[in-house]
Amino acid sequence: MLRTFPALLLSAAALLAGGCATRPINDGELAVPADYKSWPKFLSAVQRPDAKQVREIYMNPAATQAKAGGPFPDGTLFVMENYAALESTDGKLATGADGKLVKADLLRVFVMGKNPGWGQGAPEALRNGSWVYASYLPSGEKGPDDLATCRACHLPQAGKDFVHRYDEYFAQKK
Ligand code: HEC
Incomplete structure (x- = not known):
């Protein structure tokens, strides 16, 4: 008891300092934030005719503190809605x-x-700084996507904090 007590105190102090919100998590463990539709837009109506999709990208208020040329702050969250693009009868x-x-x-x-x-x-070769990824179906269930593919495709954007539309966002930021 005497030997474990200081260790207990230390971990309690670490919990207080770090808070539970920043418990280290990995891909698939990030939930859909309940209030994301009230967040600022990162970009709206992103046109992806190649993928036959339209995308809406939201950012949490913490993310809006980012400055062009720098990384997004810790605590940043992005939510991207991927919509099918409407096809006409032809x-x-x-x-x-x-x-x-x-x-x-x-x-x-x-x-x-x-x-x-x-x-x-x-895996080290697929680390995207301290970003994690998750995919959901509209029902709220987890999507079938292989989350390693998220990392592989965002990895080349390392110089832009792994954010694909970084330049476009800062170009239109008021
Ligand atoms: C084949 C490449 C590719 C894969 C795989 C991919 N993304 Fe992306 N992602 C992009 C591109 C390109 C954009 C910019 C928006 C657009 O053009 O649709 C983007 C944008 C995003 C954004 C908005 C922030 C930004 O980077 O501009 C989020 C959030 C995101 N992706 C999450 C994911 C998640 C989660 C997965 C895996 C389930 C994933 N992506 C898989 C290419 C990819």
């Missing part, structure tokens, strides 16, 4: 009066977040 992608693709069914909700110590369970 099989072509439909466009609205604004010339943009029209959103049809929601296919997936992707979540991406960073905090110190997160994502360290990933």
Whole structure:
């Protein structure tokens, strides 16, 4: 008892200092934040005719503190809704009066977040700093996607904090 007591005190202090919110997590462990639809938009109506999709990307308020040229702060969360683009009866992608693709069914909700110590369970070659990834179906169930593919495709963006639309976001940020 006498020997374990200081260790207990230390871990209690670490918990208080770190808080439970930053418990190290890995891919698939990030939940869909309940209030994300009230968050600022990172980018809206991202046009992906190649994938026959339209995407809405939200960022949590903490993420808006990021400055061009720097990384996103710890505690950043992104939520990306992937919608099927509406197809007309001739099989072509439909466009609205604004010339943009029209959103049809929601296919997936992707979540991406960073905090110190997160994502360290990933193989070293696939580490994306301290970002972790998760995929959900519209029902809220986990998506069937292999989360290693998220890492592999975001990895080349290391110089932009692994965020694909980094330049586009800062170019239009007011
Ligand atoms: C084949 C490459 C590729 C894969 C695989 C991929 N992404 Fe992305 N991701 C992108 C691109 C490109 C964008 C920019 C938006 C767009 O063009 O659709 C993006 C954007 C994002 C964003 C918005 C922030 C940003 O980087 O601009 C999130 C969040 C995201 N992806 C999460 C995921 C998750 C979660 C997975 C795995 C389930 C995943 N991605 C798999 C290429 C990929």
